[in-house]
Amino acid sequence: MHQAAVQQLLDIAPRGAVVAAVRESLDAARTRRAGPPDDWEEDIRDRLARRTAAELRPVLNATGVILHTNLGRAPLADAAIRAVLAVAGGYSNLEFDLSSGSRGSRTDHCRSLLRLVTGAEDGLVVNNAAGALLMVLNALADGREVLISRGELIEIGGSFRIPDIIQRSGARLREVGTTNRTHLQDYERALDGGVAAILTVHRSNFEQRGFVASPEPEKLAELATRAGIPYLYDIGSGLIADLSRWGLISEPRVADALAAGAGLVLFSGDKLLGGPQAGCVIGDRALVARCRENPIARAVRADKLTLAALAATLSLYQDDDAAVRSIPVLTMLTLSAADLERRAVRLASLCPGSVDASILEGESAVGGGAFPEGVLPTSLVALNAGPLGPDGLSLRLRHGQPAIVTRVAGNRVLLDPRTLPEESFTAVANAIEQALSS
Ligand SMILES: *Cc1c(COP(=O)(O)O)cnc(C)c1O
Secondary structure (H helix, E strand, O other): OOOHHHHHHOOOOOHHHHHHHHHHHHHHHHHOOOOOOOOHHHHHHHHHHHHHHOOOOOEEEOOOEEEOHHHOOOOOOHHHHHHHHHHHOOOOOOOEEOOOOEEOOHHHOOHHHHHHHHOOOEEEEEOOHHHHHHHHHHHHHOOOEEEEEHHHOOEEEOOEEHHHHHHHOOOEEEEEOOOOEOOHHHHHHHOOOOEEEEEEEOOOOOOOOOOOEOOOHHHHHHHHHHHOOOEEEEEEOOEOOOOHHHOOOOOOEHHHHHHOOOOEEEEEOOOOOOOOOOEEEEEOHHHHHHHHOOHHHHHOEOOHHHHHHHHHHHHHOOOHHHHHHHOHHHHHHOOOHHHHHHHHHHHHHHOOOOOOEEEEEEEEEEEOOOOOOOOEEEEEEEEEOHHHHHHHHHHHHHOOOOEEEOEEEOOEEEEOHHHOOHHHHHHHHHHHHHHHHO
């Protein structure tokens, strides 16, 4: 512990972790046939790094996949980060009414903002959209049937499957139509006293083309109203802003789903909405009230950090242009070709002279189950991996400081400046230099 190199480790890790790494190194030296390591300090440093590697830490996303689910989906807007900081270190009025001085409700936060920016009668926020769907179905259809098209019995990824969620909610799944074509009459014919709701789930991560049909949400809402049951629409990505100016039109918007007549609209907070992980349920006041009173609402409730970040994000949507400017997901989605090229040129120019970096035309992806077929042209920085090989270089970059996740194509490692903050370029260039020289 007194050796200088080990002492230095105390600057980056708690004493207990360093002691544990030293003990582990000693134990290994005693039991290993090869005996002690060639370099104790390096062995201890490696063991310490391995102990902390599994923990959550920041990485730079150079893949160009904007809503990369494995990398934590949406980065937050500055306003949302400030809002989290403001409540994180102290107390807040989470469930306290400051006017009356008595108990308040956690569900009041975000409620008026959801109403304001979506135009819905009421709204409720829970931990995530999968939880929201579970809660909504249990609240409105427990023990009864839910009609859904066979073309929408989808898997979202990470073992979230619509048929399983419906079953676990206590509702009974009643499939209508076929994989590729479902008509209004299919729903109509299935309607009887046992049906509690009609559900539409946005396919999210794929599109169907060819011999396909599905009724307009308006028609399903009308049908549900005639039958006296709610029409539920899980739109997935939570797109609020109008991105048609940028040609991004294939995702259902929150406002469209409400205008179509959905009784409840469900969506995620951390996809195209660009906020924290959350599940939003908006729509008819009486239906939202039934959800709020359901015990699952308590089981999947949102925490204060989420509510703070979501409120600050929603607040930005009071002005669409401000939203596009300040919500990173929307900014990244709408970067111009000229901007992307300028960024790529700058990043390439910062790369060490020893690496062969060139600019390539390529494509970014939206990710996160949104705009699955969307093509986002971009400019890539392509690094010739040299003797390390592309997998070797990308591995080193993942283990670097900062950790950088890249794409690989042929013998090259590709960096997409769309998903890298400009402030990170110098650090990226330094990490590349490190990776090539270590
Ligand atoms: C992504 C998605 C969900 C799940 O959302 P989470 O917030 O990740 O739980 C549910 N439904 C649809 C249609 C989705 O696209």
